[in-house]
Each structure stands twice: as structure tokens, then as C-alpha cells.
Amino acid sequence: MQNTRMTCPLQTDNADVLLDYCARSLDAERTAMLETHMKSCADCREMAAAQAEVWSAMDAYEAEPISADFDRKLYARIEEIDRVPAWERFWAPIREYLHGQPGWKPVLSIAAASAVLLVVIAVKNDVSQPAVEPASAIVDVNDVEQAEHVLEDLEMLRQFSDGNAADSGGANAQKEVI
């Protein structure tokens, strides 16, 4: 014989059953079981009644009519995309992202400068050292210091950027949401 008794959804952490019931998305079998249960459970009865009221009230929150030129504007933007060369399409989202990250602008400049510096150091070392010297022997103390300074500058800027982010309160906390 089939068990038609239901344990209280509110006591078993299954309140979604009541939500589904009010959304009319609960299957017939479980609907019958819940209705039987509700006859003897005031808490579920109350919650279902309140949820049904909210569910029905929310129907009044209608969306706005959509602008007649929505598609026209969209296709105009698509045409623009299609006109842009492929390399620009690749770079655009990165640029757009960086545009919204003010703290990154100086960091990027310094990162670019560091990259150039490191290349210069590498080339200089290559040229100035005899070919027979092992790679470990061509380290120039001044170059290392310069590189360390650059890294320190980068770290300082990173801390500055973090400081700015902290000042902006929960702005970044929303990132967690998505």
C-alpha cells in the first residue's frame, strides 16, 4: 500500500514543497499528500495561505512595454560590430574592462615599462657577457635592484588599489554574487 502521509515540510527543511504548491508546479500525487498534511498542520496551512497571497499579489508587477525601436537599435549595433576589424573586436572587451578599473591604469603603464626594462636587461646581459659564461654567472646586481624597485612599486600600487576598493565599501562584494 502506498504511503500517503507527508512529514511536515517546515520541520524537515523542505519548504520548497509549499512554494511549488503555491506556484502550482507540484505534481498531483504530492499535492494530494500536502493537502492531507495541511488539514492537521496549522503552520503549513498558514504559510501556504500567505505564500499564495504573495504569489497572487506579485502578478500585479507588470513589465513595461518594449520600445518599438529596440530591434532597430540592436541591429545598428550589430552592424557596427561587423564593420570593426577582428583584432579590434578582440581588444575592445579588454579595453572596456580596464576602462572600469581606474586603479589598473598606472599599474599597466608600470607593467609595460617593467616589461621593456626586463627585455633591455636580458638583451644587455646577452650582449655584455661572454658566450661561454654559464647563465647563472651573468646576474648584474644593479639590474636586480632595478627589477626589485619595479616590483616594490607594483606592490605599492596594488595595495593602493586595494585600499580604494576597500573604501568603496561593498562595491566588490557584489562580485561574489555572480
Add this chain to the structure above:
Amino acid sequence: MMAVATIERDAELMLRVRDGDTESFALLLERHRSPVIHFVYRMVQNQSVAEELAQEVFLRVYRSRANYEPTAKFTTWLFRIASHLALNWIRDRRHERGQESLDADTPDGMARQVSDHRMSKEQALVRESKFEEIRRAIHSLPEKQKAAVLMHKYEEMEYSQIAAVLECSESAVKSLLFRAYESLRARLAHMA
């Protein structure tokens, strides 16, 4: 709930878009334009911003067409883009306004004209006031709860799909919805 045939149709259309068929993009737009705009509108509560963000959603779909693989439901992907954009917009706006409560905003809906002339002035006022109360109640929810409720109530999405859109577990979605509806019950129960 979305039928399997519909899901397959969306994926099929998107695969055609990937192959350069612009007609299929128009069909996808036709099928999903309203749900996306309405969802974003209820998230950001501003129609012109909602349309702007919805355009960005479809632009991103178009831009990503070359790499499209039907590994998940098309609508899951679509609403993931839409919710990311809406949540980012809300976050940026809150940041710009120095954590000022958006609840104080003049709602876009308040400027709506009551176009149904069969409605008496009194009925129209009651309707507007009801609309406003629901708007405020929904707007007062934390963003992730709000997104979950909007997808559950207005898009009739299943828990698993909401979870996929919000990139969390199904039990987390149930918990989000439980807390959200609990708040809404407290604020709106008297309205029925």
C-alpha cells in the same frame, strides 16, 4: 516550464547563427526579447536601462556565436549574461551613489501612463499603488535573492536552471527563495 523541444530549437537556431544565418538570430531575438527585457527591467527597475542592458545581452550572444557549443540550455546562458549585467549595473550604480539606498529612487513605473481607458481613475490608482508596493518589496531584497525570485516567479524556471544561471547549488537556490519569499510574505501578505 520550458519544453525540451523548445530548448533544442534554441540550440539549433544558435548553431545556425554560428554558421552565419542571420535569420536564425532574428528568430532567437523574437523568442527571447521580452523575457530578457522584462527580467532585467524588474532587476534594475528602469526601462531604458533595461533595454540598454538587454541589447548588450543579445550583442554578447551575437559576438560569441563563433564559439557557441550547446552544452547547456540556451536560456540558462542567456539569463546568466542578463543577470551578470544587471547585477553589475546595480553594483556600479550603488558604488556611484555612495551606498545610497536605491529604495529611494523614483521608480520608472511611476511615470507609466494608465493606457487602459476601461479602468476607472480609482482602479488605476489602486493598481499603481499595488504595483509600487510590490516594486519596493522586491527591490528591498538582496540582489541574488531578487534574481532568484524573478526567475522563479516570472520566468517559471526550475530550481536547477536558476542554480545554473546563478552558478550555485540547487539547495542554495531553495534557500535563497525561501528567505526571499519569507521577506515578501512579511511585506505583501496584506495585499491579497
